[in-house]
Amino acid sequence: MDLFLNQILAGIATGAIYACMALAVVMIYQAIDHLNFAQGEMAMFSTFVAWQLMQWGVPYWGAFVLTLAFSFAGGVIIERVLFKPLGNAPVLTHVAGFIALFAIINSVAGLTWDFTIKQFPSPFGSSPFLGSQLISTHQAGMIGVTIVLLILLFLFFQYTRIGLAMRAAASQPESARLVGINTSWMIALGWGMAAAIGSIAGMLIAPVVFLEPNMMGGVLIYGFAAAVLGGLSSPFGAVVGGFLVGVFENLAGTYIPGVGNELKLPIALALIVTVLVVKPTGLFGRTIVKRV
Amino acid sequence: MSALQEVVNDTQPVETTPKKYMALGTTASVVVVLLLCLAPLIAKNFVIFQMTMVLIYAIAVLALNILTGGSGQFSLGQSAFYAVGAYSSAILMENFGVNYALTLPISGAICFLCGYLFGLPALRLSGIYLALATFALATAMPQLLKLHYFEHWTGGVQGLVITKPDAPFGLPMSQDMWLYYFVLVVSMVIYVASVNLLKSRSGRAMMAIRDNEIAASAMGVDVARYKTLAFGVSAGITGVAGGLGAIAVQFVAPDSYTIQLAIALFLGMVVGGVGWLPGSIVGAAFIVFVPNIAEEFSKGLSGAVFGVILVLIIFLLPHGSRQIAYTVQNWVHKLGRRG
Amino acid sequence: MTAMLNVRDLRAYYGQVQALHGLEFELHEGSLTTLLGANGAGKTTTLRAICNMVRSTGSIQFEGKTINKSSTESIVKLGIAHVPQGRGTFTTMTVEENLQLGAMTRKDTKAIASDIERMYAHFPVLKQRHTQQAGTLSGGEQQMLAVARALMLRPRLMLLDEPSFGLAPLIVRDLFKILGKINREDKVTILVVEQNAQLALELADKAYVIETGRIVMSGNATEIANNEDVRKSYLGY
Numbered sequence: 069m070d071l072f073l074n075q076i077l078a079g080i081a082t083g084a085i086y087a088c089m090a091l092a093v094v095m096i097y098q099a100i101d102h103l104n105f106a107q108g109e110m111a112m113f114s115t116f117v118a119w120q121l122m123q124w125g126v127p128y129w130g131a132f133v134l135t136l137a138f139s140f141a142g143g144v145i146i147e148r149v150l151f152k153p154l155g156n157a158p159v160l161t162h163v164a165g166f167i168a169l170f171a172i173i174n175s176v177a178g179l180t181w182d183f184t185i186k187q188f189p190s191p192f193g194s195s196p197f198l199g200s201q202l203i204s205t206h207q208a209g210m211i212g213v214t215i216v217l218l219i220l221l222f223l224f225f226q227y228t229r230i231g232l233a234m235r236a237a238a239s240q241p242e243s244a245r246l247v248g249i250n251t252s253w254m255i256a257l258g259w260g261m262a263a264a265i266g267s268i269a270g271m272l273i274a275p276v277v278f279l280e281p282n283m284m285g286g287v288l289i290y291g292f293a294a295a296v297l298g299g300l301s302s303p304f305g306a307v308v309g310g311f312l313v314g315v316f317e318n319l320a321g322t323y324i325p326g327v328g329n330e331l332k333l334p335i336a337l338a339l340i341v342t343v344l345v346v347k348p349t350g351l352f353g354r355t356i357v358k359r360v
Numbered sequence: 361m362s363a364l365q366e367v368v369n370d371t372q373p374v375e376t377t378p379k380k381y382m383a384l385g386t387t388a389s390v391v392v393v394l395l396l397c398l399a400p401l402i403a404k405n406f407v408i409f410q411m412t413m414v415l416i417y418a419i420a421v422l423a424l425n426i427l428t429g430g431s432g433q434f435s436l437g438q439s440a441f442y443a444v445g446a447y448s449s450a451i452l453m454e455n456f457g458v459n460y461a462l463t464l465p466i467s468g469a470i471c472f473l474c475g476y477l478f479g480l481p482a483l484r485l486s487g488i489y490l491a492l493a494t495f496a497l498a499t500a501m502p503q504l505l506k507l508h509y510f511e512h513w514t515g516g517v518q519g520l521v522i523t524k525p526d527a528p529f530g531l532p533m534s535q536d537m538w539l540y541y542f543v544l545v546v547s548m549v550i551y552v553a554s555v556n557l558l559k560s561r562s563g564r565a566m567m568a569i570r571d572n573e574i575a576a577s578a579m580g581v582d583v584a585r586y587k588t589l590a591f592g593v594s595a596g597i598t599g600v601a602g603g604l605g606a607i608a609v610q611f612v613a614p615d616s617y618t619i620q621l622a623i624a625l626f627l628g629m630v631v632g633g634v635g636w637l638p639g640s641i642v643g644a645a646f647i648v649f650v651p652n653i654a655e656e657f658s659k660g661l662s663g664a665v666f667g668v669i670l671v672l673i674i675f676l677l678p679h680g681s682r683q684i685a686y687t688v689q690n691w692v693h694k695l696g697r698r699g
Numbered sequence: 700m701t702a703m704l705n706v707r708d709l710r711a712y713y714g715q716v717q718a719l720h721g722l723e724f725e726l727h728e729g730s731l732t733t734l735l736g737a738n739g740a741g742k743t744t745t746l747r748a749i750c751n752m753v754r755s756t757g758s759i760q761f762e763g764k765t766i767n768k769s770s771t772e773s774i775v776k777l778g779i780a781h782v783p784q785g786r787g788t789f790t791t792m793t794v795e796e797n798l799q800l801g802a803m804t805r806k807d808t809k810a811i812a813s814d815i816e817r818m819y820a821h822f823p824v825l826k827q828r829h830t831q832q833a834g835t836l837s838g839g840e841q842q843m844l845a846v847a848r849a850l851m852l853r854p855r856l857m858l859l860d861e862p863s864f865g866l867a868p869l870i871v872r873d874l875f876k877i878l879g880k881i882n883r884e885d886k887v888t889i890l891v892v893e894q895n896a897q898l899a900l901e902l903a904d905k906a907y908v909i910e911t912g913r914i915v916m917s918g919n920a921t922e923i924a925n926n927e928d929v930r931k932s933y934l935g936y
Contacts, residue, residue, distance in 0.1 A: 103488060150671065157678035160428070164630040167623060168670035175663025229803070236789055236800050243787035246750065247848065248775035248804035289499070296492050334500030341493040345484045 075318045081207040083314020085276065087214045088269035089284075089291025090298065090306035091221070092262050097300045098238050099258020100151075102162055106169035107266055108288030110146075112281060113173050114139040114267030115274045116181050119188060128191055132271065136264050143263025147256045177281040188274035210272045217265065218307050225303075234258060289333065290317075297340045298352050305352030312351075313340070384692055389638075396544055400537050408536045409608070410648055415543045416604045417644035419550055421628040422637055423597035429635025430558055431590035432570030434487070437478075437494030438625045440501040441471045441595040443617035445602025447505065450520045450612045451513050460525050460607050464546065467603035468596045475595020479588035498622045505614035519613025522606060543604055550597060554637060557593070566590050631673055633682030642681040646673075701763070703728040703888055704749070704856060709757035711741070711748045711912075718744040719755070720912040726856070731882045731889045733899040733920065735933055736909035742892040743784055745909070746858045750774050750781050761856070776804045780849035784860040788841045790834030794825055797833050797844055801851030811851070818847040821877065839870040846874070850881065857881075859891040863898065871895065875902050896933035900924040908933075 092111065096104045104110075114135050121131035146169065154165055192209030225231040236244040237254035244251050269291075270284070277283050290313055298309025313336055320335040344350070396415075400408045420442055427433050448467040452458040458466070478497065485493050505514050514520070527538035557563050565586045568576035577583045606612045624647045631646040632639025654665035677683045702725035711719040719741050726732050736742045748755040750771050759767050766774050775781070780801075789797050798818055802811045819826035822843045828836060833844060842862055849857055859878070863871040875898055882889050893899035900906060906923040908916040916923065923929050 103491075153675065154678065157674065158634060160434075160626075160630050160634050161674050161678045164627055164670060164674050167627060168667040168674070170667070171663040171670070172667035175661050175665075175667065178663070179660045229799070232792075232796060232799060233803055235792065236803075239791050240787065240789050242752070243783070243789060244800075245752075245771040246775060246781050246783060246787060247800050247852070248772050249800075250770075250772045289495075292492065296489060300488065334496060334503055337492070337496030337499065341481075341485075341496055344489050344493065345481050 071322070072319075075322050076315055077203055079315030079318035080211070080311050081203045081314070082318065083294075083311035084207060084210040084214055085269070085273050085287055085310075086290040086294045086313050087307040087310025088210065088217070088272055089266070089287055090294035090310045091214065091217060091303055092266040092269055093288075093291050093295040094298075094300060094303050094306040095221070095265055096258060096262035097295070099234065099255050099262065101238070102159070102166070103292060103295075103300075104262070105163065105166035105288075106173060107262065108284030108291070109170050109173040109177075110139070110142070110263055111266035111270035111273075112284045113177050114142070114263070115188065115270035115279060115283075116177055116281075118267070118271055119186060119274075119279055120181075122189070128189060132191075135267050135271065139263040139267035140260040143259040143261070144256045146263075147259035151259075152252065152256070174281050181281070183280055183282075185278040185280045188271070188279045190272075190275035194275070206275055213268065213272060214307060214310075217268065218303055221265075221303050230257075286333070290314075290336070293337060293340050297343060297350055299350030302350075302352040305350060309351065316340075384689060392641075393548070397541075400540050405534060405536045408534075408540050412536070412540045412543050412608050413605070414641065414644045414648045415540075415547045416601050416608060417625070417628060417647050418641040419547050419601035419604070420598050420625050421632060421643045421647075422551065422554055422640040423594045423601065424625055424629045425632070425635060425637055425640055426554055426558070426597065427590055427594035428629065429637075430563065430570065431566040431587055432573075433482070433587060433590060434491055435494040435591075435594070436491050436619070436622050436626065437497035437501075438594075438598050439617050439619060439621035440494075440497045441475060441598040442602035442605065442621060442625075443501050443505065443612075443614075444474055445471050445599030446606035446612045446617065447514060447520075447602075448599065449603030450522050450606045453522055453607075454520055455513060461542070464600050464603045468600040471599025471602070472592045472596030474599075476588055476592035478595070479591030482591065483584055483587055495619065495622075498619045502614040502618055505617070514614075515612075517614065519611060519616075522610045522612070524610050525607065539608055543608070546600065546604065550600065551637065551640075554597070558637075562586065562589065627670065631670075631680050633680030633685075636680065636682035636685075638685070639681045702726060703762055704890075705758075705760040706745075706749070707758045707760075709745070709748055709755060709759065711744050711753050711755040713744075713753065718753075718912055719748065721757070722909070722912065722914055724907050724914055724917065726888055726890055727905075728888055729882070729886055730905055731879070731891070731903050732905045732907065733903040734890065734892045734907050734909055735894075735896050735899065735923075735929070736892075737932075738894075739911075740909045741912040742909060743860055744912075746781060746783075746860050746890070746892060749858060750779065775852065778852065778855035779858065780852045780854035780856070781858045782845045782849045782860060782862065784864065786841045786845040788833045788836070788844060790832070792833055793830050794833050794836070794844060795829045797848050798825075798851050801848035802853075804852060814851055814853070818850065821850075822847055839866050839874075842866060842870075842874060843877075846877065846881075850885070850887075854887055856888045856890070859889065861892055861894060863893060863895045871898060875899075878902065896929070900934075 089108070092107055093103060096107065117138055118131045118135040121134055122128065126134065150165060150169065151162070154162060190206040190209070192205045194204045194206050197203045197205045197208040225235055233244070233249045234254045234257060236247070237249050237251040241251045273287055274283065277287070291310070294309035294313045295306045297312060298305025298307070316339050317332050317336040321332045324335065399411060403411070420438060424435065424438050427435055445467040448470050449460070449463040452463040452466060453460055482490055482493060506517050524535045525539065526535055527533045531538065565576070565581045568579065568581050569583055569586055573583060628640070628643030628647045632643030650669055651662070651666055654662040654669065657665045704726040706722060706724050709719050709722040710717060722741070722745060734742050734745060744753055747753040749759055751767065751769060751774055752771055755767065758765060761777055761779065766777065789800060795815065798815050799811070802814065805811055819829070824840055825844060825847060828840065833841065836844060846862070862874055866874070878889060878891065879902055881887050891899060891903070900920045900923060903920040906918065906920045907914050908923065908929060916926065916929065924934070
């Protein structure tokens with residue numbers, strides 16, 4: 069029983085990573101209706117920028133804020149330069165665009181900072197949290213940050229005019245234009261915000277998985293899975309999904325015989341697919357009634 | 361709108377060439393086939409091998425085109441079926457001594473069954489969710505192949521080595537050249553069969569589903585049956601490609617069939633033109649040659665160069681190589697009217 | 700008196716297909732004009748062209764300013780509210796959020812709040828349902844919401860695309876009464892596109908008849924209503 073509880077706790081701790089990434093995934097999905105396959109790489113790049121700033125002697129929180137601003141601007145620029153011109157190209161062409169972006173960012177980061185792993189500091193330290201060996205202060209801090217981020221996003225979308233405009237632009241672009249919303253800039257704003265959230269995820273994840281150009285590969289997959297599990301239309305669902313995936317993965321690794329580290333991912337994904345087969349819009353997703 | 365819906369609406373109809381362009385299409389096909397037949401006579405062995413791989417990937421891209429362009433379903437799991445096909449052929453050849461040519465239909469049949477069975481639960485999923493499910497399949501496959509339960513057959517992490525077949529009847533050609541012509545014949549048979557499938561009753565049913573699932577079911581199309589059938593056919597063809605790939609590379613190992621292969625096939629489809637079967641070979645050439653070109657351009661930045669080339673292609677040709685075909689068609693048509 | 704909206708030689712295209720062939724008409728400030736025509740005559744296209752939602756050539760002037768090249772958003776900001784066909788409801792948002800979205804171009808928060816109250820007075824049913832998801836409203840209620848949302852802009856000109864579509868006759872009468880009131884009391888110039896010619900002609904003071912992308916008749920609503928051809932084709936008696 070103790071083992072079981074411990075595994076759940078450990079699952080929640082890793083789940084915080086996925087939750088954070090899933091939040092960024094949902095953010096951009098809301099804005100542009102696509103999953104951004106390059107999101108992990110964008111987050112990785114932002115984290116390297118933060119690292120570089122600290123190497124140059126900028127204190128942690130200074131680097132944190134600068135990176136946030138850099139990422140926001142970067143997200144907006146990528147949208148303006150790369151995806152706005154693609155405009156009405158088929159969805160699958162957009163996906164190819166994401167893959168191209170992935171390759172470019174990964175390669176440039178590799179050339180600039182090479183592929184050796186780097187230590188990334190945590191603002192919360194890494195001592196045991198409340199005396200537990202399974203969860204460190206960093207992981208607890210990460211859970212805290214994720215929840216704060218979620219609340220902030222909720223407030224932004226629910227209670228600000230610009231948040232309302234962004235929701236409108238995403239759900240009914242044509243009607244949104246007819247009430248005078250500049251939908252094109254709302255999309256760019258969505259990219260910027262998603263990139264900024266992604267950079268927070270990256271900076272929180274880096275102390276756990278170490279900093280290197282390929283650090284986000286696995287994390288992004290779990291982030292996608294979490295977002296899809298929770299329902300792509302719900303930031304709350306994404307966070308819950310993140311924690312669930314973390315717990316799933318740990319329990320599968322512990323209790324299903326023959327599951328080493330290698331099979332954890334497929335098993336977690338299989339479970340998610342099973343959930344989706346039963347509830348195709350995810351756990352907290354909104355069912356959209358289609359009129360024919 | 362669900363993502364699938366978008367995929368569906370974006371994909372253009374397969375094979376809707378008007379009659380007056382038929383002659384042009386036929387001429388182009390004959391020229392391409394002639395070139396493919398004659399090329400090995402002047403090329404070096406390594407180039408012949410690369411061209412063989414182009415043909416093999418073209419078959420796999422074609423299979424994905426049938427699924428996405430034909431029935432509007434999207435899969436990131438093609439690498440899994442490719443792997444099953446490759447391993448089936450390898451095991452049959454090495455453990456049971458089956459002739460390489462005979463392994464192909466068996467691999468195809470095994471993959472058809474796998475695809476069909478996978479298609480059943482996939483019926484409930486669409487768009488992004490289907491992408492995730494197939495993605496799960498793709499990531500699971502290398503791990504499954506490594507499992508020690510199957511190690512006796514699969515060779516575990518080490519994989520299996522396959523002997524390359526010689527040219528039969530004492531034909532005076534190298535192994536590479538023989539294999540090239542063998543693959544060429546197989547791919548042409550599959551291409552012709554696929555074109556006919558999409559023109560058939562079943563093909564029309566699949567396309568009706570792609571364009572409007574609800575309307576199709578209202579017209580009496582058995583949606584579930586044709587969607588799973590499309591999955592099965594696509595997986596089966598991919599399996600044949602996998603088998604050929606194993607024979608050509610002379611080696612199968614779990615890590616040759618990762619998600620990267622699935623992504624490559626996907627890119628091949630986009631570059632070739634989604635739903636346009638002749639584009640498959642263009643897409644396959646992209647998969648085989650562009651990474652090499654990028655590598656030659658700059659070792660350190662090969663990923664970035666590859667990405668930039670890809671971006672340029674989708675900017676200039678958002679509908680892939682079919683866009684070039686249409687442009688040429690219009691151009692020839694205009695010339696024809698003027699003359 | 701110069702026209703508030705002046706449309707000259709308007710041609711609109713969907714891809715290669717031309718839908719409007721040199722349309723000309725004008726709206727005077729404070730008028731309530733109706734645009735009549737059969738299915739496919741180009742009524743919706745005309746409204747969409749005014750808001751630059753379809754490719755068009757020709758000239759469209761709003762209060763002396765050419766607006767052809769402006770984006771939809773900036774045309775809306777000039778005070779042109781467009782209630783599209785199918786009502787354009789933000790289905791996943793609440794009724795109140797829909798109204799707030801209508802006032803997106805305005806900055807006067809206090810006036811917006813009081814305008815929302817005014818809308819609730821105009822349309823009591825919206826008040827009852829103000830926290831409900833707009834997509835769950837009935838067709839008639841959604842149409843009320845669409846009109847209310849358009850009014851939140853404090854428009855100078857309001858374009859309505861078949862407001863009667865899919866509504867029960869009694870509800871249509873109510874709606875048209877409200878439109879008349881808005882026109883008289885709030886001094887909003889209105890252009891309404893309708894297939895329900897009888898009601899539209901009762902309400903309007905000026906009418907245009909459009910056929911295959913051209914204006915074929917124009918005049919006072921009563922004149923048009925008494926015209927033999929119009930009676931036969933659109934009024935059915």
